[in-house]
Structure formats: C-alpha cells, structure tokens
Amino acid sequence: MESGSEKKFPLNAKDYKLHEEIGDGVSATVHRALCIPLNEVVAIKVLDLEKCNNDLDGIRREVQTMSLINHPNVLQAHCSFTTGHQLWVVMPYMAGGSCLHIIKSSYQDGFEEPVIATLLRETLKALVYLHAHGHIHRDVKAGNILLDSNGAVKLADFGVSACMFDTGDRQRSRNTFVGTPCWMAPEVMQQLHGYDFKADVWSFGITALELAHGHAPFSKYPPMKVLLMTLQNAPPGLDYERDKRFSKAFKEMVGTCLVKDPKKRPTSEKLLKHPFFKHARPADYLVRTILNGLPPLGERYRTIKSKEADLLMQNKSEYEAHLSQQEYIRGISAWNFNLEDLKNQAALISDDDSSHTEEPDFNRKQCERQDESALSPERASSSATAPSQDDELNDIHDLESSFASFPIKPLQALKGCFDVSEDEDNATTPDWKDANLMNSGQQLLTKASIGSLAHTTKEEDTAAQNTSLPRQVFPEQKKYLSGSVIPESTFSPKRITSDADREFQQRRFPTDRTLSGSLYRPKRDYVEETTEAPHVEHKGRFKVTSADLSPKGSTNSFTPFSGGSSSPSSLNATTASILPSIQSILQQNAMQRDEILRLIKYVEQTSVKQPGSPETSIDELLQTPPATPRERELQSQVMLLQQSFWSLTEELKKQKQKNGQLENQLNALTHRND
Numbered sequence: 001m002e003s004g005s006e007k008k009f010p011l012n013a014k015d016y017k018l019h020e021e022i023g024d025g026v027s028a029t030v031h032r033a034l035c036i037p038l039n040e041v042v043a044i045k046v047l048d049l050e051k052c053n054n055d056l057d058g059i060r061r062e063v064q065t066m067s068l069i070n071h072p073n074v075l076q077a078h079c080s081f082t083t084g085h086q087l088w089v090v091m092p093y094m095a096g097g098s099c100l101h102i103i104k105s106s107y108q109d110g111f112e113e114p115v116i117a118t119l120l121r122e123t124l125k126a127l128v129y130l131h132a133h134g135h136i137h138r139d140v141k142a143g144n145i146l147l148d149s150n151g152a153v154k155l156a157d158f159g160v161s162a163c164m165f166d167t168g169d170r171q172r173s174r175n176t177f178v179g180t181p182c183w184m185a186p187e188v189m190q191q192l193h194g195y196d197f198k199a200d201v202w203s204f205g206i207t208a209l210e211l212a213h214g215h216a217p218f219s220k221y222p223p224m225k226v227l228l229m230t231l232q233n234a235p236p237g238l239d240y241e242r243d244k245r246f247s248k249a250f251k252e253m254v255g256t257c258l259v260k261d262p263k264k265r266p267t268s269e270k271l272l273k274h275p276f277f278k279h280a281r282p283a284d285y286l287v288r289t290i291l292n293g294l295p296p297l298g299e300r301y302r303t304i305k306s307k308e309a310d311l312l313m314q315n316k317s318e319y320e321a322h323l324s325q326q327e328y329i330r331g332i333s334a335w336n337f338n339l340e341d342l343k344n345q346a347a348l349i350s351d352d353d354s355s356h357t358e359e360p361d362f363n364r365k366q367c368e369r370q371d372e373s374a375l376s377p378e379r380a381s382s383s384a385t386a387p388s389q390d391d392e393l394n395d396i397h398d399l400e401s402s403f404a405s406f407p408i409k410p411l412q413a414l415k416g417c418f419d420v421s422e423d424e425d426n427a428t429t430p431d432w433k434d435a436n437l438m439n440s441g442q443q444l445l446t447k448a449s450i451g452s453l454a455h456t457t458k459e460e461d462t463a464a465q466n467t468s469l470p471r472q473v474f475p476e477q478k479k480y481l482s483g484s485v486i487p488e489s490t491f492s493p494k495r496i497t498s499d500a501d502r503e504f505q506q507r508r509f510p511t512d513r514t515l516s517g518s519l520y521r522p523k524r525d526y527v528e529e530t531t532e533a534p535h536v537e538h539k540g541r542f543k544v545t546s547a548d549l550s551p552k553g554s555t556n557s558f559t560p561f562s563g564g565s566s567s568p569s570s571l572n573a574t575t576a577s578i579l580p581s582i583q584s585i586l587q588q589n590a591m592q593r594d595e596i597l598r599l600i601k602y603v604e605q606t607s608v609k610q611p612g613s614p615e616t617s618i619d620e621l622l623q624t625p626p627a628t629p630r631e632r633e634l635q636s637q638v639m640l641l642q643q644s645f646w647s648l649t650e651e652l653k654k655q656k657q658k659n660g661q662l663e664n665q666l667n668a669l670t671h672r673n674d
C-alpha cells in the first residue's frame with residue numbers, strides 16, 4: 001500500500017535503516033528510521049504477524065484504509081509492506097512523540113489548560129474528519145496523540161492496532177471489545193447494542209482528564225475493576241477542589257463528553273464549537289511550552305523505559321501496579337481475557353486502595369455538578385425536566401437503569417424475586433416459600449448466568465417481551481429459570497432514564513431520600529420515599545453510587561409530619577386520614593423486610609462454594625480456557641453477573657436497614673398520633 005503523497009516510498013525493507021526504538025504497543029515496536037533512497041527520516045511500526053490472530057488480508061485492508069485518510073490532524077501512513085513475519089508500516093516521524101511520553105517524561109501532573117485546549121482541539125478536528133468519513137477511531141488516548149517538531153498534532157494508530165489484535169473481522173466488530181479499558185465508553189464495554197462515533201467522544205473526554213492529571217481515571221486498577229467502575233460509578237470528571245486550576249469551560253466540556261448515555265453526548269462536530277476550544281493556541285505555542293527543552297525522542301523513550309524498569313526492580317507492589325497499568329495501555333483489543341489473570345490482578349488491589357485515588361472525586365464531583373448544572377447545555381436540558389408522576393412511582397426502573405450497563409441485566413432477574421404482586425395475600429401464602437426459593441435461587445445462578453443470559457439473543461428478547469410481569473415471585477421465576485428473561489417491555493421505556501437524567505433529577509431535588517415502601521411494586525400504590533444525597537459506597541469489591549441506586553423524583557407523602565405550620569386541628573384531620581396508610585406501610589415494610597432477609601439468605605447460600613453446587617460448576621466453567629472469542633465474552637459476562645450479585649446483596653442489606661429505620665419512625669409517629 002502506498003499513500004497518496006507525491007513521494008514514492010519504497011516497499012522493501014532493505015531501503016530502510018532502522019534506528020532506535022521510540023515506542024511500543026501491543027505487538028508492535030516503533031522505530032525511528034531512515035528511508036535511504038529518499039533520505040528522509042521516518043517512523044516504522046513493526047508488527048509481528050505471528051503474534052496476531054488476524055489474517056493478512058484483513059490487516060492489509062485496514063492499512064489501506066489508513067492510507068486513504070487525508071487530514072492534517074490524522075497521521076497518514078506513507079506505505080506498508082511485509083517482510084518475513086513482520087508488517088512494516090512506514091509513517092512520518094513525529095519528533096515530539098506522543099502526549100503520553102511527554103507527560104511521562106516531564107509533565108507527570110498533567111499540562112496547563114491552554115496546552116490541553118490546543119492538543120484537544122487538534123485531536124477533535126481529526127475526529128470530526130474521521131466521523132464525517134464514517135470511521136470510528138476507537139482508541140483515542142494520549143498515547144495516540146503525536147506531535148511533530150513544529151507542534152503539529154496528529155491522531156495516530158487509526159485502524160491498525162485495534163484490528164491487528166482483534167480475533168475477528170474488524171469490519172463487523174462493532175459489537176466486540178476494541179479500545180483500552182480506561183478510555184473505553186460504557187456502551188463499548190456492554191457489548192449490548194453496539195456503539196457508534198459517540199464512543200470516541202467518551203474516549204476524548206477521558207483523554208482530556210489524562211492530559212489534565214497526567215493519567216487516565218482508574219488507571220491504577222486492573223481491567224476488570226476498570227470495567228466495573230466505569231459501568232457502576234458516576235462518570236469521572238474534573239473535580240471541584242482538586243482541579244481548581246481549570247476553568248469552568250474545561251470542566252463543562254469534559255462533563256458533556258463523559259455522559260454515560262451516548263445519545264446525550266455531543267457529536268465531535270458539535271463539541272468542536274464548545275467555548276473551551278477558544279483557549280486553543282497555534283502550533284508554535286506547543287513548541288515553546290512543552291516541546292522546547294525535551295530530550296530527543298529516542299533518549300526520552302529510553303529514559304522512561306529504564307525508569308520503569310528501576311521502579312519495577314525496587315518495589316514489588318509498584319511492579320504489580322505497573323503490570324496492571326500495562327494491561328490498560330495495551331488495550332482491550334489485545335486483552336487476553338484470562339479470568340485467572342484478571343482475578344489475580346484484581347486481588348492485588350485491596351478495596352481500601354480504591355478509596356484514595358479517584359473515588360473521593362466522585363463525592364466532590366457530585367457536589368461540583370450540582371453547582372455547575374447550569375453549565376452544560378445537555379445536562380441542563382435534562383435537569384430542566386421536573387420529575388413526573390411516573391418518575392415517582394417506579395422503583396424498579398431506577399434500580400434497573402442503574403444496572404442497565406450490565407450486559408446481563410441482573411436486576412431483571414432479581415425483579416422476579418422481589419416483586420410483590422398487587423394481591424398481597426398471594427404473596428404471603430406459604431406456597432412460594434423456602435423450597436421454591438432455594439430451588440429457583442440456585443437455578444438463577446446457573447442457567448440464568450450461563451445459559452439463558454449468555455444467549456440473550458434477539459429472538460429470546462422478543463419472546464421474553466411477550467410475557468407479562470410476574471404477579472408472584474416464584475412461578476414467574478421458573479419461567480425465567482427455564483431460559484427466558486423477564487421482559488423489558490414490562491417497564492415503560494420512558495421511565496428508563498439515563499444516568500445524566502438521574503444525576504440532574506437528584507441535583508434538583510437533593511433532599512433526604514430513602515428507598516422504602518414497596519420496593520418492587522410496579523403500580524401506583526407506591527406510597528412513600530425520602531431522598532438522600534448521592535454518595536459513593538463500597539459494595540463489596542467495588543463501589544456504587546447511591547445516585548445510581550436510588551429512585552428519583554421523590555414526592556414525600558408525609559409532608560404533614562415533617563413539621564411546618566399546620567394547625568393542631570388540621571394535623572388531627574390529616575393524621576386520621578393517613579393513619580391507615582401508615583399502618584398499611586408498616587405491614588408492607590414488615591413483609592418486605594422478610595422478603596429481603598430471605599433473599600439475602602438465599603444469595604449468601606448460593607454464593608458459598610460447595611462441592612457439587614451450581615456455583616462450583618460456574619467456577620469450573622470460568623476456569624476453563626475459552627476456546628472462542630464468544631466464549632471469552634460469555635465468561636466475562638458471567639463474571640460481571642457474579643459481581644453484580646455481590647453488589648446487590650450489599651444493596652439489599654442496606655435497604656433492609658433503611659426499612660427497619662423507617663419502620664421505627666413510622667411506629668414512633670403512629671404512637672405519637674395515637
């Protein structure tokens with residue numbers, strides 16, 4: 001393949017003289033080189049084809065695509081050819097190196113804002129171009145933003161590395177993992193409905209944080225943890241306190257990119273019009289501010305590598321952290337989805353560790369976002385919507401949408417367990433108790449997580465949509481256990497709100513709120529809830545924000561009791577009229593508490609490894625090396641499901657406590673009014 005440039009770059013290895021290494025990727029190393037006939041310095045990316053699963057034609061196609069791209073901010077290959085078992089991609093030499101290497105060498109705490117604005121604007125221009133031509137970059141990160149000696153910024157690695165190490169045809173791989181976990185958009189992780197250009201916008205937002213802080217959010221964690229944190233936590237962002245040095249425009253720009261719902265992210269074109277990019281400067285500004293004074297690229301690269309090696313030798317834990325880090329840098333495109341490795345990596349990081357780096361940001365960020373809600377047009381428009389009546393009623397929805405990011409919606413499974421049918425009498429009859437509970441519970445973890453969930457195909461979804469919401473717990477569970485999932489259509493789509501929506505609703509109504517009353521009653525006889533400011537909590541091995549778990553749009557039915565100026569007579573009248581409701585709620589709470597206790601017990605029982613138990617067979621299954629990419633995907637999904645079960649168990653315990661508290665309050669109120 002040759003580029004459209006005027007010069008003819010030779011297609012023979014002997015015409016190039018390889019010099020020092022200036023970078024490395026998954027299975028590639030990059031060298032400075034001389035093109036002898038043209039007497040031109042170039043960079044050559046050397047890919048070892050023996051380490052790739054892909055076929056040569058696929059690679060050739062991708063490199064060809066790369067050559068057709070023609071934009072000042074996209075690094076275009078001069079040519080590529082194979083030599084022995086290697087593929088050489090000849091590119092312009094970018095003497096400034098990548099932003100990642102510049103950061104590592106001299107800006108460990110990140111760049112100043114004008115530098116970031118300049119780098120990001122140029123990168124964004126590249127994305128606008130790629131998107132307009134139907135390409136998704138899929139690996140936007142500081143390591144792929146390169147600078148030449150004049151301060152020109154180019155986005156690199158388009159279409160090569162990701163395709164090289166995908167075990168499949170990249171053309172059809174919009175439903176496969178590609179990218180690097182820290183930079184990866186939630187919808188890419190989910191692998192549910194595929195993804196589009198907006199995935200690049202998310203990665204762009206993460207890259208902005210990387211340039212600002214010197215590292216990407218969650219960069220110290222192993223891949224599985226990054227996945228969970230990205231899916232479960234509030235999106236990362238610039239922090240109000242820690243990031244005081246940055247402008248509101250910058251914070252807001254990052255915020256618009258890092259919205260979990262891709263539909264709510266701006267297109268790259270729209271983003272380019274954001275006021276933040278007005279701070280961008282010309283290329284020579286980058287030369288003056290960050291490039292001048294840097295050692296030559298090869299030397300810089302060597303120093304970085306030897307520093308890393310020293311660090312590794314000195315400190316085992318640092319070494320382990322570095323290994324984790326390398327996993328991110330390598331990217332999920334090269335991710336060996338070996339669950340044992342992942343477990344080992346995850347085990348290196350204690351839960352306590354999690355609390356001291358990124359997480360505090362979340363609390364602060366929530367506050368910040370409350371303060372700044374007016375800044376983001378997208379977020380503001382979400383927030384402008386007052387909670388509707390509908391929003392107040394359906395707990396299940398909020399819980400479900402908080403886990404919507406899981407490939408296999410665990411809440412759908414648990415909904416069946418919790419749903420108290422309108423006919424409470426039925427729900428309390430002994431028929432559906434212990435035996436069914438254990439029976440269905442065990443199956444839930446086996447068939448559900450491996451069989452039906454792994455094969456949640458469109459047909460099954462459709463079939464599931466034809467079933468109605470279970471009125472009772474266990475009969476319906478049997479349905480689920482036999483392979484179907486509880487239908488999504490059971491829940492009104494308009495009630496499924498995005499994280500952004502939820503964030504905004506909570507911002508606007510940040511009163512105390514407790515999830516209580518009829519937890520899983522889907523109907524409007526839902527009576528009471530209080531509110532609680534969003535916060536981040538440990539949920540077993542990872543953290544969950546209450547923002548993601550609380551219902552939204554609260555209407556407090558007990559306003560008369562919360563004090564105020566009611567006269568004694570009106571208070572009495574109100575009391576008389578609502579006492580029956582209180583009593584009914586108390587009853588419901590008691591029943592719910594029992595339900596929750598039972599469920600916790602069952603989850604705990606099914607979580608304990610017992611020889612011959614279904615749990616054991618899941619583990620065995622997980623430990624069997626995956627034979628196909630699909631198996632690998634399924635294994636990861638099973639693991640995510642298990643994680644979500646742990647998380648839900650924690651959440652159930654919490655709800656149980658809250659219910660107890662509420663019950664006490666109600667008892668106190670009832671006695672007072674008696």
Ligand SMILES: Nc1ncnc2c1ncn2[C@@H]1O[C@H](COP(=O)(O)OP(=O)(O)OP(=O)(O)O)[C@@H](O)[C@H]1O
Pocket residue numbers: 022023024025026027028029030043045075091092093094095097098100101139143144146156157161162329330331
């Ligand atoms: N044309 C170039 N000029 C100068 N340095 C380059 C050039 N291309 C790549 N590099 C350096 O080599 C490093 C590795 O390049 P490569 O394209 O393999 O990166 P990567 O994105 O990390 O790979 P992967 O995504 O496959 O892990 C880059 O981060 C950059 O520092």
